[in-house]
Amino acid sequence: MSAHPSHDHDSHDDGAVHAHISSIRLYVGIFLALIFFTVVTVGLSLIHLGPLNLAIAILIATVKAALVVTFFMHLKDDNRFNALIFVGSLLFAGVFLAYTLNDTGRRSEVERMQGAYVNDATGERAPGGPPVVERAVQPGAGAAHGGH
Amino acid sequence: MANEAQVATLAPIDAAHATTDRDFIQESAGIRNWLITLDHKRIGLMYLIAIIASFIAGGIFALLIRIELLSQGQTIMSADAYNRVFTLHGAIMVFLFIIPSVPAALGNFLLPIVLGAKDVAFPRLNLLSFYVYVLGAILALASMVIGSVDTGWTFYTPYSSSSDVGSQNAVIWMTGAVFVLGFSSILTGVNFIATIHKMRAPGQHWKRLPLFVWATYATSVIQVLATPVLAITLLLLIMERGFGLGIFDPRLGGDPVLFQHFFWFYSHPAVYIMILPGMGVVSEIIATFSRREIFGYMFVAMSSVALALVGFLVWGHHMFTSGQSEYATMVFSALTFLVAIPSGVKVLNWVATLYQGQIVLASPMLYGLAFIVLFSIGGLTGLFLGTLSVDIHLHDTYFVVAHFHYVMVGGTVFAFFGGLHYWWPKMTGKLYDETLAKVAFWVFFVGFNWTFLSQFILGSRGMPRRYYDYLPQFEDLHRFSSIGAFIIGVGILLMLVVFIRSLVGGAKAPPNPWGSAGFEWQTSSPPPLENFSRTPVMTRGPYDYHLATEAELYSGFPEDFQKSRNP
Amino acid sequence: MSTAHTDAAAASHDSGHSHAAHDDHGSHGPKFLAHHFDTPVQQFDTAKLGMWLFLAQELLFFAGLFVAYGIYRSWYPDDFSWASHQLDRFMGGANTIVLLFSSLTAALAVRSAQLGTRKQTSVLLLVTIVCAFGFLVIKFFEYQHKFHAGLLPGNLFNPDIHHLSASTQGLPIPAHGGSFFGIYFMMTGVHGLHVIIGIGVIFWIWLRNQRGEFTSEYWTPVDLVALYWHLVDLIWIYLFPLLYLID
Numbered sequence: 001m002s003a004h005p006s007h008d009h010d011s012h013d014d015g016a017v018h019a020h021i022s023s024i025r026l027y028v029g030i031f032l033a034l035i036f037f038t039v040v041t042v043g044l045s046l047i048h049l050g051p052l053n054l055a056i057a058i059l060i061a062t063v064k065a066a067l068v069v070t071f072f073m074h075l076k077d078d079n080r081f082n083a084l085i086f087v088g089s090l091l092f093a094g095v096f097l098a099y100t101l102n103d104t105g106r107r108s109e110v111e112r113m114q115g116a117y118v119n120d121a122t123g124e125r126a127p128g129g130p131p132v133v134e135r136a137v138q139p140g141a142g143a144a145h146g147g148h
Numbered sequence: 149m150a151n152e153a154q155v156a157t158l159a160p161i162d163a164a165h166a167t168t169d170r171d172f173i174q175e176s177a178g179i180r181n182w183l184i185t186l187d188h189k190r191i192g193l194m195y196l197i198a199i200i201a202s203f204i205a206g207g208i209f210a211l212l213i214r215i216e217l218l219s220q221g222q223t224i225m226s227a228d229a230y231n232r233v234f235t236l237h238g239a240i241m242v243f244l245f246i247i248p249s250v251p252a253a254l255g256n257f258l259l260p261i262v263l264g265a266k267d268v269a270f271p272r273l274n275l276l277s278f279y280v281y282v283l284g285a286i287l288a289l290a291s292m293v294i295g296s297v298d299t300g301w302t303f304y305t306p307y308s309s310s311s312d313v314g315s316q317n318a319v320i321w322m323t324g325a326v327f328v329l330g331f332s333s334i335l336t337g338v339n340f341i342a343t344i345h346k347m348r349a350p351g352q353h354w355k356r357l358p359l360f361v362w363a364t365y366a367t368s369v370i371q372v373l374a375t376p377v378l379a380i381t382l383l384l385l386i387m388e389r390g391f392g393l394g395i396f397d398p399r400l401g402g403d404p405v406l407f408q409h410f411f412w413f414y415s416h417p418a419v420y421i422m423i424l425p426g427m428g429v430v431s432e433i434i435a436t437f438s439r440r441e442i443f444g445y446m447f448v449a450m451s452s453v454a455l456a457l458v459g460f461l462v463w464g465h466h467m468f469t470s471g472q473s474e475y476a477t478m479v480f481s482a483l484t485f486l487v488a489i490p491s492g493v494k495v496l497n498w499v500a501t502l503y504q505g506q507i508v509l510a511s512p513m514l515y516g517l518a519f520i521v522l523f524s525i526g527g528l529t530g531l532f533l534g535t536l537s538v539d540i541h542l543h544d545t546y547f548v549v550a551h552f553h554y555v556m557v558g559g560t561v562f563a564f565f566g567g568l569h570y571w572w573p574k575m576t577g578k579l580y581d582e583t584l585a586k587v588a589f590w591v592f593f594v595g596f597n598w599t600f601l602s603q604f605i606l607g608s609r610g611m612p613r614r615y616y617d618y619l620p621q622f623e624d625l626h627r628f629s630s631i632g633a634f635i636i637g638v639g640i641l642l643m644l645v646v647f648i649r650s651l652v653g654g655a656k657a658p659p660n661p662w663g664s665a666g667f668e669w670q671t672s673s674p675p676p677l678e679n680f681s682r683t684p685v686m687t688r689g690p691y692d693y694h695l696a697t698e699a700e701l702y703s704g705f706p707e708d709f710q711k712s713r714n715p
Numbered sequence: 716m717s718t719a720h721t722d723a724a725a726a727s728h729d730s731g732h733s734h735a736a737h738d739d740h741g742s743h744g745p746k747f748l749a750h751h752f753d754t755p756v757q758q759f760d761t762a763k764l765g766m767w768l769f770l771a772q773e774l775l776f777f778a779g780l781f782v783a784y785g786i787y788r789s790w791y792p793d794d795f796s797w798a799s800h801q802l803d804r805f806m807g808g809a810n811t812i813v814l815l816f817s818s819l820t821a822a823l824a825v826r827s828a829q830l831g832t833r834k835q836t837s838v839l840l841l842v843t844i845v846c847a848f849g850f851l852v853i854k855f856f857e858y859q860h861k862f863h864a865g866l867l868p869g870n871l872f873n874p875d876i877h878h879l880s881a882s883t884q885g886l887p888i889p890a891h892g893g894s895f896f897g898i899y900f901m902m903t904g905v906h907g908l909h910v911i912i913g914i915g916v917i918f919w920i921w922l923r924n925q926r927g928e929f930t931s932e933y934w935t936p937v938d939l940v941a942l943y944w945h946l947v948d949l950i951w952i953y954l955f956p957l958l959y960l961i962d
Contacts, residue, residue: 015744015753015754015755015756015757016754016755016756016932017755017756017759017932017933017935018756019829019934021826021829021830022826024823024826027819027822027823027826028819030819031815031816031818031819034815034818035812035815038808038811038812038815038955041955041956041960042804042808042960045804045956045960045961045962048962049962050962053960053961053962054961054962057956057957057960058953058956058957060956061952061953061955061956061957064952065949065952065953068818068945068948068949068952069945069949071822072818072819072821072822072941072945072948073941073942073945078763079760079763079764081345081764082763082764082767085764085767085768085770085771086767086770086771086774088373088771089373089770089771089772089774089775090774092373092460092775092778093774093775093778093781093782095460095461096377096413096775096778096779096782097778097781097782097785099409099461099463099464099476099479099480100406100409100413100782100785100786101785101786101789102473102475102476102479103405103409103464103472103473103475103476104403104405104406104473104786104789104790105473105789106473106474106475106476107471107472107473109473109474109475110474110475265751266750266751267750267751269761269764269765270761270765271749271751273765334772337768338765338768338769338772339765341764341768342761342764342765342768345761345764346757346760346761346764347751347761372768372771372772372775373771373772373775374775375772376772376773376775376776376778376779377775377776377778377779379776380776380777380778380779380780380905381779383901383905384779384783384901387868387897387901388869391868391869391871392868392869392870392871393868393869393897393898393900393901394868394869394870394872394891394893394894394897395783395787395869395894395897395898395901397869399870400869400870400893400894401791401890401891401893401894402869402894403786406783406786409782410779410782410783678750678751683753
């Protein structure tokens with residue numbers, strides 16, 4: 001008996017588990033691709049591309065992650081609902097990041113009174129204020145951090 | 149694989165099995181057999197006992213708060229003690245009582261039964277999650293012995309990361325307890341989703357799932373996706389306190405508002421962990437005692453899922469006055485109003501189900517109807533708070549306190565007690581005193597409104613929440629509210645009397661005392677160890693009163709229901 | 716209310732969904748089949764679903780750290796760049812390769828278990844454990860250097876100028892380096908904890924394999940532990956560029 005008519009892609013009449021077995025060549029190939037991308041990402045990090053560096057690093061990491069998930073973790077042959085769980089959880093993590101950044105990156109843009117506080121002792125701004133132009137912090141200025 | 153199983157339907161357990169099979173309570177007696185049991189029904193009952201104990205503990209703290217607020221200035225305790233008492237009231241009620249109340253206790257008991265399964269998908273994981281809960285409860289107790297937290301249940305930084313009031317690291321113990329309790333919640337969620345997906349009996353397809361199952365499913369999704377964020381938040385807080393990480397503590401370049409984002413990313417969806425199962429219970433009760441198919445079944449089911457998903461997008465409405473970006477504030481406020489839609493769909497459908505139903509005002513139904521009224525008040529006052537300009541005035545006042553008590557107590561606790569009355573005969577095999585149960589309900593209902601309606605007024609006049617002392621003009625209302633709290637206490641005590649009397653000398657319950665078409669009523673009361681003597685084949689939905697046979701519906705019910713049958 | 720309704724009619728209505736069902740406690744099928752499941756495939760699918768749900772909560776658990784990282788990097792980009800240069804790219808890269816290799820052996824262990832070659836499965840599981848230990852050893856040396864150089868979280872951040880990376884010589888010590896190292900130690904610490912737990916669980920699966928519990932018909936636990944291990948790898952794939960390779 002199958003308790004679950006709509007999601008059992010693997011279910012056959014005998015009720016036994018029929019696995020999709022990949023070849024060793026495929027696994028080793030994926031591994032070599034992962035090593036290749038690791039080398040590429042280290043190499044690219046040595047070239048100065050500004051903000052593009054972060055974007056490329058994340059893109060390459062995502063390609064690597066996709067390879068791991070699809071082949072090592074067999075999501076390719078797995079129940080599609082399991083893939084939905086995986087993608088869905090990433091989506092919620094994305095909501096978490098995007099919404100929080102929408103706050104922390106844009107505080108006091110409307111009302112400048114709000115959010116921009118300066119620590120009198122150090123002259124530092126508390127996080128989340130309007131964009132700080134002069135970033136140079138003198139060595140040893142952060143009282144708590146002791147400098148040299 | 150006997151073919152006869154294919155034609156076995158929901159018809160009551162055949163007599164031969166019913167007499168030979170012992171029920172799950174008789175099966176293997178002895179405390180040891182209970183403590184190591186893998187049976188979901190026993191685990192559910194163990195949860196129930198632990199949860200009711202937590203409820204009583206949290207309730208005692210609530211009464212202490214209300215006694216202190218009887219008069220201005222010091223009444224029975226110091227300000228420091230007061231801070232600890234309201235923190236413990238909140239933390240115990242939220243983490244030890246409400247969150248596990250309906251899913252872990254009632255859900256554990258019922259889910260496999262209504263699916264037609266022998267057990268949940270992972271029985272050992274189920275027992276583990278119970279013991280993880282117990283471990284969390286012990287840690288919470290330890291924090292009280294050590295010196296108690298006084299941060300409020302929200303553990304806001306920088307107070308929680310730096311305060312030395314209270315004492316040696318009680319914050320670490322309490323957050324550690326909540327961290328552990330979170331894992332109990334996650335494991336239950338994982339277990340239930342897998343159970344609902346894979347353990348359904350033949351014929352039990354998605355469109356036949358009881359609405360309680362849909363609500364539990366939505367709840368479990370939140371438990372799995374939101375609770376881990378609470379876990380990492382508390383871990384960061386513990387580390388911040390222990391080593392000064394510099395993430396939440398502003399002295400080290402951290403941002404305390406970030407803690408609020410982390411905390412509410414979990415705790416707002418957690419509000420739906422608390423209310424959704426209650427909505428599921430009420431859907432079952434309304435259908436059974438209206439003798440009608442629930443109006444707009446798919447809308448009610450989908451509104452549970454919608455609430456679970458939309459619930460993830462609105463956490464910032466707890467932070468309107470925290471100094472977060474105005475853009476974030478606007479987005480969160482606008483999205484907050486979206487939550488009203490699925491909530492409204494549910495209320496509309498329940499009321500529409502009542503229309504032209506054969507309404508039986510049994511004790512569970514009283515709780516169900518009270519839920520609709522009280523949840524509506526709680527939900528609509530939520531819209532006040534979601535409105536930016538109004539919230540500036542009402543934020544952190546008793547208006548907020550009254551609002552969430554209307555949702556959490558008027559909603560979840562009423563639903564939990566309604567469900568407890570409704571399924572009591574199934575769980576224990578005993579009937580209880582209907583008349584006394586109704587008296588207890590009315591005392592509870594009156595006491596609840598007495599306590600919290602006055603708090604709406606207090607809040608709108610500017611009384612801040614969590615304050616130890618207050619201005620003279622608030623004294624009358626505070627006193628009024630405190631009297632209500634004691635009326636609630638009497639109501640709860642009466643209810644406990646009803647249940648204890650039922651356990652000690654209650655009459656034996658028939659399989660289907662309420663005459664419900666729901667699946668759980670088709671097996672004996674209490675059910676046998678593996679729920680059904682053979683794997684059932686579901687041939688109709690749980691609300692198909694027009695398809696249910698007379699035998700299925702009325703196997704033996706108290707006399708007053710007989711009248712309602714023949715209008 | 717009293718519609719005529721027979722069981723047979725209802726059963727035929729549902730014939731598309733109802734298969735033969737077990738009703739007997741005696742003849743329940745293979746030994747590895749738990750009592751509350753009807754078929755091995757139901758048990759297998761359920762276990763996989765449960766594991767994926769567990770992995771989903773793992774992802775959200777780590778998501779909190781990634782969000783903290785994203786926010787502090789957006790606030791203090793220069794401090795993060797400075798702090799990142801204090802990390803040893805060579806050791807981080809080596810650890811990436813070690814972990815990727817262990818992921819390969821874990822995947823091959825599953826394949827071997829599916830084929831029922833028990834000895835090979837054991838060897839592959841042991842290689843995975845050895846790689847995990849290798850990862851921890853490299854991590855240990857990295858941590859040792861950070862402690863030595865005073866590159867510590869929050870208020871413990873007190874860098875010793877003689878132990879800093881050559882690439883940042885002459886640059887001022889950033890005020891918020893402590894935030895970076897707070898996040899660094901949390902991320903790698905929680906990840907390292909997962910590696911340690913992984914070693915324990917893989918060892919347990921190895922023991923069970925040695926006892927002969929797994930056959931070509933039942934290898935679910937090997938599959939599940941490999942899924943967990945791949946997730947640990949997956950997290951590291953993101954940690955490596957985000958922590959070690961900031962320009």
